[in-house]
Amino acid sequence: MSFQNVTSNIVSVDSARILIVDDSPDNIVTLENILEDYNYQIYKAYNGQEALNMVREVEPDLILLDVMMPGMNGYEVAEVIKSNPHTRLIPIIMLTALDGQEQRLKGYEVGVDDFISKPFNIIELRLRVSNLLKLRTYVNELEHAEQIIFSLARTVEAKDKYTEGHCERLSRMSVSLGKKINLTANELVMLRRGGLLHDIGKIAIADNILQKKGPLTDEEYEIIKTHTTIGERICAPLKSLKPILPIILYHHEKIDGSGYPEGLCGDQIPLNARIMGLVDCYDALTTSRSYRPAMTREKALRIIEAETGRNKWDPELFVTFVDLVHTDPLFHQS
Numbered sequence: 001m002s003f004q005n006v007t008s009n010i011v012s013v014d015s016a017r018i019l020i021v022d023d024s025p026d027n028i029v030t031l032e033n034i035l036e037d038y039n040y041q042i043y044k045a046y047n048g049q050e051a052l053n054m055v056r057e058v059e060p061d062l063i064l065l066d067v068m069m070p071g072m073n074g075y076e077v078a079e080v081i082k083s084n085p086h087t088r089l090i091p092i093i094m095l096t097a098l099d100g101q102e103q104r105l106k107g108y109e110v111g112v113d114d115f116i117s118k119p120f121n122i123i124e125l126r127l128r129v130s131n132l133l134k135l136r137t138y139v140n141e142l143e144h145a146e147q148i149i150f151s152l153a154r155t156v157e158a159k160d161k162y163t164e165g166h167c168e169r170l171s172r173m174s175v176s177l178g179k180k181i182n183l184t185a186n187e188l189v190m191l192r193r194g195g196l197l198h199d200i201g202k203i204a205i206a207d208n209i210l211q212k213k214g215p216l217t218d219e220e221y222e223i224i225k226t227h228t229t230i231g232e233r234i235c236a237p238l239k240s241l242k243p244i245l246p247i248i249l250y251h252h253e254k255i256d257g258s259g260y261p262e263g264l265c266g267d268q269i270p271l272n273a274r275i276m277g278l279v280d281c282y283d284a285l286t287t288s289r290s291y292r293p294a295m296t297r298e299k300a301l302r303i304i305e306a307e308t309g310r311n312k313w314d315p316e317l318f319v320t321f322v323d324l325v326h327t328d329p330l331f332h333q334s
């Protein structure tokens, strides 16, 4: 590939913010010079702490990070950035020594995205910066789409004053139950997100049905049921939400097959949906509704116990759940 071809592949992501972190002012100037033709906004930090402050202030789109610095070194800085949910998606390129195999392995461990050896190969550096910035743009778009979906879910909740705080409670309670049965960290994240999004399909249900004080007609009930399939359709296009689709679709299924939308039985219902269904029922019973006051914990548990006896809820989950309700203050708030 000719030099011309290589450079023409470099796309300047317009006015991207790049933070250069290096204790050597000379190195910073060198990097600035290499990147000066690309319309980036360059920010500089001369030590780790300054870098972290700047990450908060300017929210950079990419960080070029030196390894060896007095005070906090590059690994420590990267670890802080990559362990914070608000900053973990900012790509970091670490500037390592030429034979920096060990440095690279250590960098990967703390979540560094890419490495460049010193002395810099100018073309390589420009290309890597440009590629990571492009990737960052895609990630931003996906994050934005996710944010829209999560705010839609909050809109649904805001439609009904009786369900205020319901999704947040469901998230926390289902995670607590998931921990108790030793689910993985990843599965717990899915429960957390599932709790927030499980009823998102209600966005498409008319308010007069959703908030009706009296009993629902058969026809109205059929409409309410569609919130599961509609919710699944809303979230399905986002790959990142794929693992929680079963929660959205099946959180109203019952062990004996009497639930909806598909009438699944027993283990056919995914475990995370069984968890969400149980916790959803408990939260509904222990919070006040337009047509009845909130029940006590004991009364709610008696009702769910009777239903478990009639094969509505997972009996094993129910045993763990009762234990949790008695011991975890989280279940005493509703």
Ligand SMILES: [Fe+2]
Pocket: 198, 199, 227, 251, 252
């Ligand atoms: Fe629901």
